[in-house]
Amino acid sequence: MIINNVILDVLYENIGKYITSDVVCQRLNISRIAVWNRIKGLKKFGYNIESKRSVGYRLVEEGKNILIPYEIKRHLNTKTFGGYIEYYRLTSSTMDESKYLIEKGCQNGTIVISEEQTNGRGRGGKKWISPKGDNLYVSLIYMPENISYMNAINIMFAASIAIVEVLSDFGIENAKIKWPNDVTVNDKKIAGVLLETKSESGILSSAVIGFGINVNLESIPKEIDQAATSMKIETGENIDRTILLTNMIYYFENLISMIEEGKQSRILDIWKQYNNTLGRNVEIISDNESIKGLAKDIDDKGFLLVETKDGIKRVVTSDSLRFL
Secondary structure: OHHHHHHHHHHOOOOOOOOOOHHHHHHHHHOOOHHHHHHHHHHHHHHOEEEEEEEEEOOOOOOOOOOOOOHHHHHOOOOOOOEEEEOOOOOOHHHHHHHHHHHHOOOOOOEEOOEEEOOOOOHHHOOOOOOOOOOEEEEEEEOOOOOOOOHHHHHHHHHHHHHHHHHHOOOOOEEEEEEEOOOEEEEEEEEEEEEEEEEOEEEEEEEEEEEEEEEOOOOOOOOOOOOEHHHHHHOOOOOOEEEEEEEEHHHHHHHHHHHHOOHHHHHHHHHHHOOOOOOOOOEEEOEEEEEEEEHHHHHHHHOOOEEEEHHHHEEOOOOOOOEE
C-alpha cells in the first residue's frame, strides 16, 4: 500500500491535471508497467482516474466512499484514533482481528476495518449480517490509562451517542439509542455497538469497541430477524462511508475525553437525551429470566432500572429487550 499512497499523493498534488508516468516512476523508482498496474488497482477501489496514451494520468475528483486507510487518514481530525489503520477486504470479524492485534502489541487508537465479514457478531454472540461494500464494520482499539473497569459501559454509551450524532450530520435527526447498545430509527435498528474489555485489578487495560452501521443497503436482507433500516432507506441517498466513519470517530474521541476527565455523568446525561427506552414498558430476557415492567431510569453505572410488580429491578445485562 505504500506505493499506492505515493501515487495517490502525486495525483492529489496535481488533481485535475495530467501527469506523466515518468513523474511517478522517478518518485518511486519503478517501471511504467508497474505504475499502470497500480493505477488499475486504484480504479478498482473507486478512484476516477483518466488515462491517455502519451499524456499520462489524471485524478478527476477526490475519492468518494473509498474506505481505505489513505482516504480515512485524509479526513480524520483526531489525536488518539487513527494513527494506525488495519484494512481488510474480507475477514471473520474486526473484533477477532482486534484481539489478535492487541496480543501482538499494537498502538492505542488502532482502527480495524473490513469491507465484509464472514462471522460478524453482536451482543450476546448474535450474528451480525455483514454483506460486502454497503455498510461499516469497524473496531476501535482503546488502551486507556487509569480508567476504572466500571466505566466500560460508558465507553459503549459514548460509541452509541457518537453514532446518533453522525447520523444527524447526514439528515437523520430521529435516531435514538435502545438500551444498552442499539441505535434505531423509528424503532428499526440501524446500528449496533459491541464492547469487549480486559482489566487488571479493577483498571481497564484494553477495550475493543466494535460497531456496525447499515449505510447503503437498499433493502434489508431476509436473514436479519428483526425490524431494521439503513441510512440509504431513510434518506434516499448514497452515503460516503469515509466521511461517515471519520466524523463518527471524531465525536467518539471527544466523548471518550469526558470519561478520561472524570465527567462520565455527562455521558449518561447525553445518553438519556437520545434514548428511546426510558418511560416505556419493556420485556427483558437475561440469563433465561424474563423481566417485565416500566423502564424508569439508568443508574450511575449505566444499568437499567425497571419498575416491576415486585419492585425496582436493576438490570445489568440482557440477551434481548423488546417494547410492550
